[in-house]
Structure formats: C-alpha cells, structure tokens
Amino acid sequence: MPTAEVSLDGTLDSRQLRTALGRFPTGVTVVTTTAHGKREGLTANSFSALSLDPPLVLWSLGRKSSSLPGFMAASHFAIQVLAADQSALSHRFAVPSADKFQGLEVSMGLGGCPMLAGTLASFECATERTHDGGDHVLFVGRVLRLSFRDGEPLVFSAGQYCTALPMYSPTADVDRQAVWAGLG
Numbered sequence: 452m453p454t455a456e457v458s459l460d461g462t463l464d465s466r467q468l469r470t471a472l473g474r475f476p477t478g479v480t481v482v483t484t485t486a487h488g489k490r491e492g493l494t495a496n497s498f499s500a501l502s503l504d505p506p507l508v509l510w511s512l513g514r515k516s517s518s519l520p521g522f523m524a525a526s527h528f529a530i531q532v533l534a535a536d537q538s539a540l541s542h543r544f545a546v547p548s549a550d551k552f553q554g555l556e557v558s559m560g561l562g563g564c565p566m567l568a569g570t571l572a573s574f575e576c577a578t579e580r581t582h583d584g585g586d587h588v589l590f591v592g593r594v595l596r597l598s599f600r601d602g603e604p605l606v607f608s609a610g611q612y613c614t615a616l617p618m619y620s621p622t623a624d625v626d627r628q629a630v631w632a633g634l635g
C-alpha cells in the first residue's frame with residue numbers, strides 16, 4: 452500500500468496536510484445562527500465533543516467565511532448532525548449563497564438559531580468563548596438543549612460522503628462496554 456511521509460517544518464504543503472487529515476473520518480454537521488436578523492449556516496466537520504461537565508462542544512470556522520461576522524456577533528449557535536440521507540443538505544450549506552435556507556423547512560431554536568428538519572442530533576449552544584485558531588476561529592459552546600434520534604449518520608472520509616456500518620466483533624463489544632463504563 453503506498454504511503455506518503457511529508458515533513459511540515461519550513462514549507463507547509465497544505466494539500467498534503469488536507470489529504471492526511473482527510474484520513475480521519477468524521478460526521479457532518481450544519482452549524483446555524485441568527486445575527487442582526489440574518490440567518491447564517493455552513494457545513495462543518497470540525498465539530499467535536501469537548502467536556503461533559505460542564506457540557507461543552509467546539510467547532511472551527513474559516514476566517515474567510517462570509518458567515519464569520521454573524522457567528523462572532525451571535526449569542527448562540529446550533530450544531531445539527533446530518534443523517535446519511537442528507538448529503539444534499541451538506542452540499543447546500545457548503546456552497547456560498549445569499550440565502551442557504553430558501554425553501555427549507557426550519558423551526559426556531561434557542562437564540563433564534565434556525566433548526567433543520569430530519570437531522571440525527573442537535574446541540575443548541577450559548578457561545579461560551581472564541582479562540583484564535585490560525586486561519587480558523589475556534590468556537591466553544593455550552594450545550595443548553597439537545598435532541599437525538601436513532602438512524603444512520605452521514606460520514607465524511609477522504610473527501611467523500613460515506614455511510615458507517617456497525618462492526619460486529621465479540622472482542623470489540625466487550626472492549627466498548629468496558630470503555631463506556633469507565634466514562635461513567
């Protein structure tokens with residue numbers, strides 16, 4: 452199997468950095484907010500759990516994003532985890548447009564955040580703090596309300612949309628139960 456080894460000291464090869472980072476599969480979310488009466492939203496796979504107590508999550512937003520001023524001004528944001536059948540929604544929110552919400556069924560969440568229908572989970576957050584993250588801004592949110600349902604997640608891996616299949620293995624099941632028990 453071909454491998455590539457790249458040293459990043461000095462000259463940064465951002466294409467290869469992206470390729471290597473893409474080997475880490477993620478879920479896909481749409482993050483929304485409302486600021487100054489305008490609805491904002493973008494596709495983001497930088498979402499991650501941060502803390503259980505207090506309940507904190509994080510995600511990062513590119514400094515060139517047109518929605519950055521809105522997210523910086525807003526008091527709340529909502530993370531919405533997409534289901535396997537929502538890749539069209541992911542594409543819609545990854546492409547710049549004057550109103551990405553046009554024609555979509557949305558309800559109003561905490562702080563006026565637009566909430567999309569049919570998602571697998573949502574985390575409605577108060578913006579706790581922001582941090583400098585190089586060419587991104589890191590947003591930390593305190594989860595105030597959440598929802599979830601059973602279903603298949605949309606997965607992003609190596610630049611492609613994928614689905615996740617559960618792996619049935621007696622050893623893995625025992626290990627998984629032990630790990631979750633340890634998390635309390």
Ligand SMILES: Cc1cc2nc3c(=O)[nH]c(=O)nc-3n(C[C@H](O)[C@H](O)[C@H](O)COP(=O)(O)O)c2cc1C
Nearest residue numbers: 493494495496497511512513516517518545546547
């Ligand atoms: C799967 C996927 C994940 C993405 N994750 C992020 C992310 O975490 N942060 C980010 O700033 N942009 C991310 N993007 C790119 C933005 O969705 C895209 O640049 C969007 O148009 C930015 O919003 P804007 O239209 O308001 O500028 C991602 C795109 C895709 C397709």
